Amino acid sequence: MVNFGFTISVTRAVEYDKNDKGCAEYVALRVPSSSACIGCGGCSATCTAGNLTEFNIRKIQMLMKRGENQLYKEQLHKCMLCGKCLTVCPRGVDTRGMILAMIEYMREK
Amino acid sequence: MSDKKHIVVIGGGPAGCVAAERLSRLGFRVSIVEKECELGGNLNNWDRLFPDGKRASEMVTKLVNDVKMADVAVWTDVEPIEAKRVENGFTILLSDKSLLFADAVMLTTGFAPFNAIRKEEYGYGIYRNVTTSVELENMIQAHIVPDTVSRVGMVHCVGSRDEKCGNMYCSKVCCITAVKQAIELKQMLPNAEIFCFYMDMRMFGPGYEELYREAQERYGIKFVRGRVSEASEDSEGRVAIKVEDTLVGRPMRMKLDRLVLMVGMEPSAGTRSVAELLGVKTKVNGFIQGGDPHIAANQTNVPGVFVAGTATAPMNSTDTLNDACAAAFQVANYLNG
Ligand code: SF4
Ligand code: SF4
Ligand code: SF4
Numbered sequence: 001m002v003n004f005g006f007t008i009s010v011t012r013a014v015e016y017d018k019n020d021k022g023c024a025e026y027v028a029l030r031v032p033s034s035s036a037c038i039g040c041g042g043c044s045a046t047c048t049a050g051n052l053t054e055f056n057i058r059k060i061q062m063l064m065k066r067g068e069n070q071l072y073k074e075q076l077h078k079c080m081l082c083g084k085c086l087t088v089c090p091r092g093v094d095t096r097g098m099i100l101a102m103i104e105y106m107r108e109k
Numbered sequence: 110m111s112d113k114k115h116i117v118v119i120g121g122g123p124a125g126c127v128a129a130e131r132l133s134r135l136g137f138r139v140s141i142v143e144k145e146c147e148l149g150g151n152l153n154n155w156d157r158l159f160p161d162g163k164r165a166s167e168m169v170t171k172l173v174n175d176v177k178m179a180d181v182a183v184w185t186d187v188e189p190i191e192a193k194r195v196e197n198g199f200t201i202l203l204s205d206k207s208l209l210f211a212d213a214v215m216l217t218t219g220f221a222p223f224n225a226i227r228k229e230e231y232g233y234g235i236y237r238n239v240t241t242s243v244e245l246e247n248m249i250q251a252h253i254v255p256d257t258v259s260r261v262g263m264v265h266c267v268g269s270r271d272e273k274c275g276n277m278y279c280s281k282v283c284c285i286t287a288v289k290q291a292i293e294l295k296q297m298l299p300n301a302e303i304f305c306f307y308m309d310m311r312m313f314g315p316g317y318e319e320l321y322r323e324a325q326e327r328y329g330i331k332f333v334r335g336r337v338s339e340a341s342e343d344s345e346g347r348v349a350i351k352v353e354d355t356l357v358g359r360p361m362r363m364k365l366d367r368l369v370l371m372v373g374m375e376p377s378a379g380t381r382s383v384a385e386l387l388g389v390k391t392k393v394n395g396f397i398q399g400g401d402p403h404i405a406a407n408q409t410n411v412p413g414v415f416v417a418g419t420a421t422a423p424m425n426s427t428d429t430l431n432d433a434c435a436a437a438f439q440v441a442n443y444l445n446g
Contacts, residue, residue: 014354016363035325039356062357
């Protein structure tokens with residue numbers, strides 16, 4: 001390729017049409033309560049892992065639903081499965097179950 | 110000639126019908142002046158009401174019957190063209206040259222849906238597959254949603270909460286309308302993916318939040334917090350949108366088969382003109398200025414002129430009907446006072 005002295009930046013945008021929504025579909029089936037999330041952030045506010053690391057349970061599940069899998073894959077192991085997030089969710093979302101389903105899906109792939 | 114005091118209700122939508130019926134039952138002589146050929150107002154252009162899915166036509170039939178039973182005089186196809194304050198009341202000249210004397214006037218001239226052409230960036234009137242919520246409602250009623258539609262996006266707050274079109278207020282009903290229509294679409298197109306792009310979900314009414322949750326859990330409607338900035342059309346006529354998924358903190362792009370604009374409420378032309386005729390004060394947003402918001406919301410700056418329903422602010426049909434009842438009592442107090 002000719003070197004013009006610059007490169008074209010990769011877009012940061014979520015390209016929804018191109019993204020792989022396989023994990024999202026898998027989690028939606030395995031954890032039906034995941035559909036009820038309203039993004040309030042109660043789970044991530046209380047999350048032990050989230051208070052010590054970059055891990056953000058609310059954001060991870062939203063990225064997953066948009067098919068941005070590469071952005072959170074490396075984060076999943078930080079969850080300690082303590083279940084604190086479940087106790088605060090106003091919509092009864094099984095957040096811990098979602099993490100487990102995501103790990104399962106990634107493993108199977 | 111009866112010695113009963115006479116109230117002229119201008120506008121025969123839901124607020125006008127209820128106010129007229131109540132006032133008549135309270136012992137007054139009442140006339141409704143309606144510019145269209147039938148009563149019902151914006152309800153005549155609607156299929157089902159939220160949150161219970163009641164047919165709008167059923168509601169109109171009830172309102173019209175109540176008006177009939179209450180012995181209210183109904184003038185259709187006319188509008189006021191002149192109004193004068195006279196001793197103890199008003200004279201109102203109608204477009205058919207009839208002259209009415211009113212001891213009190215009730216303004217129930219309602220709203221008009223926002224004209225989506227004004228939000229040019231969404232391409233309404235330019236791109237084939239961009240429609241308004243009002244058109245979608247008609248399509249749902251007529252069962253003419255094509256089954257080739259596989260992805261729909263509903264844009265909240267079109268013409269509301271937006272200084273770019275001069276409307277700073279929330280229209281109150283469009284969030285729940287989006288939820289209702291998204292469910293109806295999903296019932297017709299079970300395989301379609303439906304997105305609602307919202308700024309805030311304003312589920313204030315009884316049963317609304319529950320319906321929102323049902324839309325998510327039972328129908329799989331996807332709610333994305335972010336305002337669509339613009340739309341464009343591809344060579345196949347699909348609509349490409351730009352939005353930020355603000356809860357993820359990234360811009361997002363996708364193509365849709367249909368883009369539905371949830372249009373807000375603006376004061377109707379009738380509301381604007383009747384306010385001017387009677388010298389009634391309006392707010393900066395064009396809706397009629399009521400009195401003290403807690404205890405005299407249905408009064409205006411002109412003694413003897415009252416207001417109810419969406420002529421004064423956006424509200425849902427439940428609140429409109431209640432507001433009209435409250436207004437009827439304020440008129441009765443004034444006339445009996
Ligand atoms: S289960 Fe995982 S996501 Fe939930 S609070 Fe514990 S560490 Fe955080
Ligand atoms: S607490 Fe529940 S509703 Fe709130 S962001 Fe977490 S999962 Fe979603
Ligand atoms: S009801 Fe919802 S869509 Fe309508 S203006 Fe208010 S926030 Fe926007």
